[in-house]
Amino acid sequence: MLSDNDIKRIIEAGLDKKADYVxxxxxxxxxxxxxxxxxxxxxxxxxxxxxxxxxxxSGVNTVYVYSNDFSIESLIRLASDAAxxxxxxxxxxxFKLSNSVRTEPFIVVKDPLLVAKSTQVxxxxxxxxxxxxxxxxxxxxxxxxxxxxxxxxxxxxxxxxKEEMQSRVRLTxxxxxxxxxxxxxxxxxxxxxxxxxxxxxxxxxxxxxxCCDQAIRMVSAGYAPSGMMPVILCNxxxxxxxxxxxxxxxxxxxxxxxxxxxKDKIGHQIASSCVSARDNARIKGEWGSYYTDDEGNxxxxxxxxxxxxxxxxxxxxxxxxxxxxxxxxxxxxxxxSYAPTSRMSNTYIEAGNEKPGDIISDxxxxxxxxxxxxxxxxxxTGEFNFAVNEAYIIRDGKICEPVRGATxxxxxxxxxxxxxxxxxxxxxxxxxxxxxxxxxPVTVGQPTIRVSKILVGGRK
Amino acid sequence: MDISAxxxxxxxxxxKSTSYGFEEAECCFMQDYSxxxxxxxxxxxxxxxSNEQGISFRGKVKGQMGYASTTSFEDRAIDFLLKEAYExxxxxxxxxxxxxxxxxxxxxxxHDQTTPSFSKNTCASFSVxxxxxxxxxxxxxxxxxxVDYLSISCGTGPVxxxxxxxxxxxxxxxxxxxxxxxxxxxxxxxxxxxxxWFGNDVDLFDxxxxxxxxxxxxxxxxxxxxxxxGTYDIILGNEAFISLLSxxxxxxxxxxxxxxxxxxxxxxxxxxxxxxxxxxxxxxLDKALLKIPFDSEGVRTKSKNIINKGKFETALYNTKxxxxxxxxxxxxxxxxxxxxxxxxxxxxxxIKPDSLDLEGLCKEVNNGxxxxxxxxxxxxxxxxxxxxxxxxxxxxxxxxxxxxxxxxITVADNFFEILKKIRVVGNDVINYPxxxxxxxSPSIVIDSxxxxxxx
Numbered sequence: 001m002l003s004d005n006d007i008k009r010i011i012e013a014g015l016d017k018k019a020d021y022v023x024x025x026x027x028x029x030x031x032x033x034x035x036x037x038x039x040x041x042x043x044x045x046x047x048x049x050x051x052x053x054x055x056x057x058s059g060v061n062t063v064y065v066y067s068n069d070f071s072i073e074s075l076i077r078l079a080s081d082a083a084x085x086x087x088x089x090x091x092x093x094x095f096k097l098s099n100s101v102r103t104e105p106f107i108v109v110k111d112p113l114l115v116a117k118s119t120q121v122x123x124x125x126x127x128x129x130x131x132x133x134x135x136x137x138x139x140x141x142x143x144x145x146x147x148x149x150x151x152x153x154x155x156x157x158x159x160x161x162k163e164e165m166q167s168r169v170r171l172t173x174x175x176x177x178x179x180x181x182x183x184x185x186x187x188x189x190x191x192x193x194x195x196x197x198x199x200x201x202x203x204x205x206x207x208x209x210x211c212c213d214q215a216i217r218m219v220s221a222g223y224a225p226s227g228m229m230p231v232i233l234c235n236x237x238x239x240x241x242x243x244x245x246x247x248x249x250x251x252x253x254x255x256x257x258x259x260x261x262x263k264d265k266i267g268h269q270i271a272s273s274c275v276s277a278r279d280n281a282r283i284k285g286e287w288g289s290y291y292t293d294d295e296g297n298x299x300x301x302x303x304x305x306x307x308x309x310x311x312x313x314x315x316x317x318x319x320x321x322x323x324x325x326x327x328x329x330x331x332x333x334x335x336x337s338y339a340p341t342s343r344m345s346n347t348y349i350e351a352g353n354e355k356p357g358d359i360i361s362d363x364x365x366x367x368x369x370x371x372x373x374x375x376x377x378x379x380x381t382g383e384f385n386f387a388v389n390e391a392y393i394i395r396d397g398k399i400c401e402p403v404r405g406a407t408x409x410x411x412x413x414x415x416x417x418x419x420x421x422x423x424x425x426x427x428x429x430x431x432x433x434x435x436x437x438x439x440x441p442v443t444v445g446q447p448t449i450r451v452s453k454i455l456v457g458g459r460k
Numbered sequence: 461m462d463i464s465a466x467x468x469x470x471x472x473x474x475x476k477s478t479s480y481g482f483e484e485a486e487c488c489f490m491q492d493y494s495x496x497x498x499x500x501x502x503x504x505x506x507x508x509x510s511n512e513q514g515i516s517f518r519g520k521v522k523g524q525m526g527y528a529s530t531t532s533f534e535d536r537a538i539d540f541l542l543k544e545a546y547e548x549x550x551x552x553x554x555x556x557x558x559x560x561x562x563x564x565x566x567x568x569x570x571h572d573q574t575t576p577s578f579s580k581n582t583c584a585s586f587s588v589x590x591x592x593x594x595x596x597x598x599x600x601x602x603x604x605x606x607v608d609y610l611s612i613s614c615g616t617g618p619v620x621x622x623x624x625x626x627x628x629x630x631x632x633x634x635x636x637x638x639x640x641x642x643x644x645x646x647x648x649x650x651x652x653x654x655x656x657w658f659g660n661d662v663d664l665f666d667x668x669x670x671x672x673x674x675x676x677x678x679x680x681x682x683x684x685x686x687x688x689x690g691t692y693d694i695i696l697g698n699e700a701f702i703s704l705l706s707x708x709x710x711x712x713x714x715x716x717x718x719x720x721x722x723x724x725x726x727x728x729x730x731x732x733x734x735x736x737x738x739x740x741x742x743x744x745l746d747k748a749l750l751k752i753p754f755d756s757e758g759v760r761t762k763s764k765n766i767i768n769k770g771k772f773e774t775a776l777y778n779t780k781x782x783x784x785x786x787x788x789x790x791x792x793x794x795x796x797x798x799x800x801x802x803x804x805x806x807x808x809x810x811i812k813p814d815s816l817d818l819e820g821l822c823k824e825v826n827n828g829x830x831x832x833x834x835x836x837x838x839x840x841x842x843x844x845x846x847x848x849x850x851x852x853x854x855x856x857x858x859x860x861x862x863x864x865x866x867x868x869i870t871v872a873d874n875f876f877e878i879l880k881k882i883r884v885v886g887n888d889v890i891n892y893p894x895x896x897x898x899x900x901s902p903s904i905v906i907d908s909x910x911x912x913x914x915x
Contacts, residue, residue, distance in 0.1 A: 041551050060505065387849070
């Protein structure tokens, strides 16, 4: 691996040419995974990756080079050649390498990478066996456990010299119910930035039952209706709607180049007054948490929307240069092969004061979304789409029959204004967000909320 | 790392595997040199350059195949790979046997498809193309206010597979891709549209054609509104059909069929689609950017009809699923990266075109919808049952003509039902990269599809 002096030489190679900012990102990544299908272990894998990414900037002009060849002369050549392709910044940077600071967002008790695979298999197999025997309609049960350590070191010409160790575990359990040609899935996929102790305490058998029940209910469900209607979104992963419809449009990646429907909206109302939302990267043990971002800045607990008013954007170094706003510690990347950019961490709508049951009983007719799939958004127009994994018709204030195949579409700006009820049952859920800097672990979250009208795309 | 050093490392790895108790062993080395240039506001906003390499090992112990991978090529990496793969074998209890393959007549497989024109790919040459393209896009119309994304990238790098049965395969290729997304604004209404180009010689990029297509897509969206919910006959545009087909193509994988994850299980030899549909795999297709003579297991690829006039002739197999089905691999055992296991992926997939162009297809439909874009395919589908409900855009067809753009609608149906409801296949073929190769498809006409709108 590279010495402090090697890294200093790389940074100086960039600064000596045209750059006004040079950043070195070094990463070591260890991962272990095990996958079961119908209680048989069909895959068990191990990965060790390492690499280095060097970013140089001159104003907003950026060059990014990466490699997993750590020979110092080739890296200096890479940095020097990269600097040659920059516009001249005409600036002189006084660079001194400071002492390294290490952060660890969560101290693991039991390193999952050291837990025997056979122990992990036994844990998954017990729940798989249970699910396979739960009901004859359950025809497939799959499960997996992925554990990883990621050690990142960030050194830049502003004097930052930090490293952070992040340890994550993610469990996925899914069941398929079959009835004739129809197949439906029940799924949970929690993730944490914690040690194996969180897995040992996770009630997987109980969750396996929920997955089976969900798949069985949905396999005999009729198709969802079509048209505009009130929609109640469950707590937890229902927050994907905020993540997609609003969160991405608050990132400097889009605001900084003017292609966000929320550009120039700080201090303006962008959501109903019952909506407040945050992006908090510092929640201990959460899947999307980190203390040091991938530019070496301290992460933050950022208020995005306060009672409907837009308060902050998510701003990284490049966004800061484009927008003239300070960085917010939100710069992230999948790994060394991506230049970092502004991303969300743990993003959620804050809890309100109402009871979920009251919101349902006050709704004459609509759709109750008990489990959401993924979605996507065009940040310029605000147009979004979300898949609904599990939904029910609400009739006369009661949750009635299940329906399948629903998609919600609309424009983020309109949906945020149409949120009219917010419950007190905030919950977070793990996911992976894909964007310009790759797939990063995020949590989405919200309490139960009602949107007074959304277009539901069904088949009836 | 040069190729001979990589091969020596691989040989040492395989030789040492017997001392760890592996009965069979294989390793795969991949190297990737890539470069990309992004343009924003008549400047090179970003330039990326990379050199990556990685190696994976798979070895068999007592009938189970364990995997491990790394980017390290130090000597200690050999022991890391062998130790981890061995320990992984010990926990496996897969009922379907995986094995390494070598055809005695095809031990040394070599395919170098790199082009001399790759040397023209520099930051400077891409900048010239990108700056000119951005200007041309902004000049389409005063309503075009920005080009939010414009990226030109290229890549190349060898893939080497060696195994303990004597297989030594080598392939290399290169590509260039250009993506652009432009934004237009009119009376407060914002619209975006994108276009792409793939090739391996940047001098063959046709800027005017690219700009014309993008401009038509973008400006054609103004004036869009929703429609009344109902059942419509639709033209599924070539781009939209490729995105739908590629999303559900896993149903043609023998792995999914054998594991109960595809409704096409036990359907080989039966009619699953309209007679209008013939779908083939052409690994060495002349017009394809990438020709693929063999897969990641060293099996020679071959042309075949997957669906012939509606009849499902063959699924896609690798050596593992073929052995289980007591038949030969179809040469579809591919690794998507050095770290991935051998799965089932496609090469070049071709929908056989018929005679009608888009205008003719509109006349055929007479009254209905032309769908140009399907969004949310990563989420709004049930990949097993085939159900989908997707946010869509397009045009209303009235009396055989495109009369106005449509937005804020969803199209909902079932992929397997769609295959049966294809009335006509058009002739407006486009190509788009999927898996190891490309999909080639024209637009198609489908009868009676559920559409939701809020008009």
